[in-house]
Amino acid sequence: MVRSQEIARRYAEALYEVAVDADALEAVQGDLAEITQGLGENEEVQRFLSHPLVPRDAKSALLTAAFPDLTEWVGRFVDVLIRHQRERYIDLIWEQFVALRNAREGxxxxxxxxxxxxxxxxxxxxxxxxxxxxxxxxxxxxxxxxxxxxxxxxxxxxxxxxxxxxxxxxxxxxxxxx
Incomplete structure (x- = not known):
């Protein structure tokens, strides 16, 4: 679990920095919340995304179809997660992102x-x-x-x-x- 938290923290920090540079914190946080909530409500999709034999292209296509209105930054971020087989951490990344933002903004x-x-x-x-x-x-x-x-x-x-x-x-x- 500690390793999962550390992985999530690193990805959250990277996304946070991109969002700050793009002046898109609200949009990025909203997109992450939408993905987390959407995935949390559907166990079949969770199993599909976490299955090691499902091709990355199929995972990307599913997420693109399920969440067509994502900002450019979050869309790319999700692609990076899939490419590095980290999509199962999206809920932890969202939690870390929110915690990081709260801490930085006091x-x-x-x-x-x-x-x-x-x-x-x-x-x-x-x-x-x-x-x-x-x-x-x-x-x-x-x-x-x-x-x-x-x-x-x-x-x-x-x-x-x-x-x-x-x-x-x-x-x-x-x-x-x-």
Missing amino acids: RLPVRIDSARPLSEQDRQRVQAKLEGAWNRPVVLHEQIDPTLLGGVRIEVNGRVVDGSIRLRLDQLQQQLQE
Whole structure:
């Protein structure tokens, strides 16, 4: 796993530098996210891409057909990954790319779990409070978790603030059992 992370980090750094030079960070990150999400949703395509007997041309053709609107840089990058048999690392490369960008831009990734999607007003309020508390820009990653029942659970730098109804119910149940 450490070797996989190191491989992904190197490719992510190279792509990051290309994206900076081309002034295309947003587009490149968006393309990587699209590929990662698209591949993550289809196990057949994952097996096809990771199979050693599938010719590289067939892999390139599949990805070109599946993602026709990729930027020039990401299209070339995917070709390099296929040529060097590194396409199985695309999800790790995306994670490393995002982490590298956040670090270089001084942004703090924050995970917010909620029972239902946050309204734009709630999202802005949470973001403003977190930016004030951490004194730096934050990047919100929202996840829907219906088991929370209501409220939110926020994770920042390994710290968790749980304001969910599920936690309150669990605590109440524990108190009643005592």
